[in-house]
Amino acid sequence: MEPVWAVGLMTGTVLDGNIDVALLKTDGERIEEFGAYTLAPYPDDVQALLVEALAAAQSWNFAATDPAIFARAEAALTGAQSDAVLALIETAGLTPDDVRVIGFHGQTMLHRAPEPGRLGATRQLGDGALMAAHTGIDVVYDFRSADMAAGGQGAPLSAAYHGALLQSIGAGPETAVLNLGGVANFTWAGPDGTLVAFDTGPANAPINDFIRACGLGEMDRDGALATAGRVDEARLAARLQDPYLTQAYPKSLDRYGFGYEWVDGLSPEDGAATLAAFSAAAVGRGLDLLPTRPTRAIVCGGGRHNPALMRALETRAGVAVERADVIGWRGDAVEAECFAFLALRALRGLPYSYPSTTGVPAPMTGGVLAHPAARP
Numbered sequence: 001m002e003p004v005w006a007v008g009l010m011t012g013t014v015l016d017g018n019i020d021v022a023l024l025k026t027d028g029e030r031i032e033e034f035g036a037y038t039l040a041p042y043p044d045d046v047q048a049l050l051v052e053a054l055a056a057a058q059s060w061n062f063a064a065t066d067p068a069i070f071a072r073a074e075a076a077l078t079g080a081q082s083d084a085v086l087a088l089i090e091t092a093g094l095t096p097d098d099v100r101v102i103g104f105h106g107q108t109m110l111h112r113a114p115e116p117g118r119l120g121a122t123r124q125l126g127d128g129a130l131m132a133a134h135t136g137i138d139v140v141y142d143f144r145s146a147d148m149a150a151g152g153q154g155a156p157l158s159a160a161y162h163g164a165l166l167q168s169i170g171a172g173p174e175t176a177v178l179n180l181g182g183v184a185n186f187t188w189a190g191p192d193g194t195l196v197a198f199d200t201g202p203a204n205a206p207i208n209d210f211i212r213a214c215g216l217g218e219m220d221r222d223g224a225l226a227t228a229g230r231v232d233e234a235r236l237a238a239r240l241q242d243p244y245l246t247q248a249y250p251k252s253l254d255r256y257g258f259g260y261e262w263v264d265g266l267s268p269e270d271g272a273a274t275l276a277a278f279s280a281a282a283v284g285r286g287l288d289l290l291p292t293r294p295t296r297a298i299v300c301g302g303g304r305h306n307p308a309l310m311r312a313l314e315t316r317a318g319v320a321v322e323r324a325d326v327i328g329w330r331g332d333a334v335e336a337e338c339f340a341f342l343a344l345r346a347l348r349g350l351p352y353s354y355p356s357t358t359g360v361p362a363p364m365t366g367g368v369l370a371h372p373a374a375r376p
Helices: 044-060 068-091 128-135 145-149 159-168 205-213 221-228 233-239 268-288 307-316 334-348
Strands: 004-010 018-026 031-041 099-104 107-112 121-125 139-141 175-180 183-189 195-202 296-300 320-323 368-370
Touching: 004 068, 004 334, 018 068, 018 334, 031 068, 031 159, 031 334, 044 068, 044 107, 068 099, 068 107, 068 121, 068 128, 099 128, 099 334, 121 145, 128 139, 128 368, 139 334, 159 175, 159 183, 159 195, 159 334, 175 268, 183 268, 195 205, 195 268, 205 268, 221 268, 221 307, 233 268, 268 307, 296 307, 307 320
Parallel strands: 004 099, 099 139, 175 296, 296 320
Antiparallel strands: 004 018, 018 031, 107 121, 139 368, 175 183, 183 195
């Protein structure tokens, strides 16, 4: 098919108060053009509602009955994200009729990886039918459920898009794409083009949670605290014994899979430095699991703005890092672009889950399609 405009949406588990919204021209196989991108802030009341819903999800833990706040949060976030889509389309000089589909990831409340004898479970809040009605555009949503019903991890789903990005620059097995969100994950393409992807460990989530617990804001902005601190090598060495780090892939994590409690008692500076060192070293352990260890990582996601974390990747993960922006990608937009790309793949019935990325038995597509009432 000819490339068409799609909109992708992403809001990460770190809940930074923003909606990532990106336009991408694609056919679901190749990237034709990067369109407009914005970081749209949630209204304060919606952000507060999401924080409350995320806290409720911890107690809920996939019980039979949803917390009442889920329905309120879902309606609120769907409305806010629909408004953000329409605003971006207008800013780009387009109309809803110019956009083929919206890839609506929704807000992850909880993610539980599969275990022997038990399927995994995941929950994203996001009403695709409501968004389709609000925008007048087809919406693909609920990207993870089919994968998990088939026995997959449900994450990471970014491999198909990261693979297209790597292909667009002619990169080989020496290069991986590393995303530093709440959790860290990377994508690597083997010499035969087979994609491998998995969550390596935490990225920003424990650092942000620790800084909040210290009453010092929402994050270690510009890595200032970690840069001023000293890594507690003994605590780090003990934490690096966690069996997840050497577990065979495919594997995935919830944003709470690794906390910050193990650095309690350290100063804010030393705690931030130690957490950053652990996130980086965990990436290195993940790279060690690959058939051929890449020497270069192109880094996207919010963690690339933390110089302490980026330096730690060089020294503790043993990989040369390069910010995605340096090679012409938009480091903050990659995950939103990804869901625009996956929405097109879903419309075409193309796979985006693979045995070597999420652990499904065979390559498969997914997602649920919602049509606006005004469209046939």
